Amino acid sequence: MTVLAASLLAADSSWLGEAVRQADAAGVDAFHIDAMDGHFAPNIAFGPTTVKDLRALTTREFDVHLMLSHPDRFLRRYAEAGANVLTVHVEACTHVHRVLGEIRELGLQCGVALNPATPLSTLEWILQGIDRVLVMSVNPGFPGQSHISAMTQKVASLARLRDELGARFRISVDGGVGPANAAELVAAGCGILVCGSSIFGTGNLHAAVEAVRQAARG
Numbered sequence: 001m002t003v004l005a006a007s008l009l010a011a012d013s014s015w016l017g018e019a020v021r022q023a024d025a026a027g028v029d030a031f032h033i034d035a036m037d038g039h040f041a042p043n044i045a046f047g048p049t050t051v052k053d054l055r056a057l058t059t060r061e062f063d064v065h066l067m068l069s070h071p072d073r074f075l076r077r078y079a080e081a082g083a084n085v086l087t088v089h090v091e092a093c094t095h096v097h098r099v100l101g102e103i104r105e106l107g108l109q110c111g112v113a114l115n116p117a118t119p120l121s122t123l124e125w126i127l128q129g130i131d132r133v134l135v136m137s138v139n140p141g142f143p144g145q146s147h148i149s150a151m152t153q154k155v156a157s158l159a160r161l162r163d164e165l166g167a168r169f170r171i172s173v174d175g176g177v178g179p180a181n182a183a184e185l186v187a188a189g190c191g192i193l194v195c196g197s198s199i200f201g202t203g204n205l206h207a208a209v210e211a212v213r214q215a216a217r218g
């Protein structure tokens, strides 16, 4: 089944706890929580304390997307705050293989993210051991940006590579994902749809979640 992960960056931040409760009640499968340091990405967002406070509100998965220049310095703090999955950018890690190993040693699932311009070849030698690949379909920083439709081909190529290698990672897509593109992304091999504005920007979470689910069924 396709996983729908709610991206909290797109929620009104004065209402964050309520956003988690309502998205939980609307039946999202997971929460996608963006961490940004104002350096790797041109914005600042959710630290470990926020993750810890929100952790008390839901049992659903927390996938923390680390858009940080030195993600290795923060792994333990996000793990202790209650993250289930930590996703790091290949562009931010000099020793990405080591960082992924450190995430696993903390007992968490590990993911690697690629900016839109980063080729799949950067993953060639690490794909066997990872749980997730996050394909960015916008440039990191902000919710509500236009989905880069060429990323569907990137997802399809990645899914082919996965088959060739017999690897088992799940592919997630983040940026401008919603009812308009869910079907083609799923058909290309995406297993996790990260949805921000398409669900939090609508005024009716239940209906928005259902619209994505229906589109994802094709």
Ligand code: DX5
Binding pocket: 007, 009, 010, 032, 034, 065, 138, 139, 140, 141, 142, 143, 144, 145, 174, 175, 176, 177, 194, 195, 196, 197, 198
């Ligand atoms: C962008 C973030 C995304 C974003 C998604 O840097 O990684 O998670 O908040 O929001 P939408 O779905 O509105 O593009």
Ligand code: ZN
Binding pocket: 007, 032, 033, 034, 065, 174, 194
């Ligand atoms: Zn994200």
